[in-house]
Amino acid sequence: MGLSMQSFITEHKRALMLIAVLLIVSPLFGVIGADIVGYHEPLDVAAEVLGLNETGLWSGLLPDYSVPGLPENWAGLSLGYIISGIVGVAIILALGLILRGLVAKG
Template sequence: MKKLYIIALIIILLTPLGLLASGSAWGEWSLDEVKEMIGYVPEGMSKFAELVKGILPDYSIPGFDANFFQQAIGYVFSAVIGIAAILITFAILGRVMGRVKKKNG
């Protein structure tokens, strides 16, 4: 597990490298970008675009994105939140599945 945590920490610390890239990340296109790429906006995308919002849009902390350093902190914070959400999800699934296995086993 220690190696997993070290790898996660390295990934978290490297996330601000995304600020150096130009354009959008793969799969994070706006409706306008999708329309430009394929010629139209799929109905489901346009229907749910207003309903589904990111917790931290653009990987930033609202009001804390004035310079590169602040944006980098937003990226790191977003990475921490994302990895924490994944770990919590797997911990819950592990406990639930463990209980089911014990009952059936």
């Protein structure tokens, strides 16, 4: 039971619009709001208090919701949040569609 991209978009238009709005406003909470209230990740704060340095095996494709090459100002960070959100939603949506196809095949 194949589902074309156009019919998928038509069928789920309201949900996709909501996701788009949430992606666009995400920097209000992740960048601007966190800065206003002085929020920092609890593990980052604990590591700083203990004097620990961050050493990871791999920093990831989009470390700390940022995109390499974008400026470190609020506009660059906000765009990084939006791009990270789009990538995350695309991955989850793709996995969901793959699983849906596998379940439909039985």
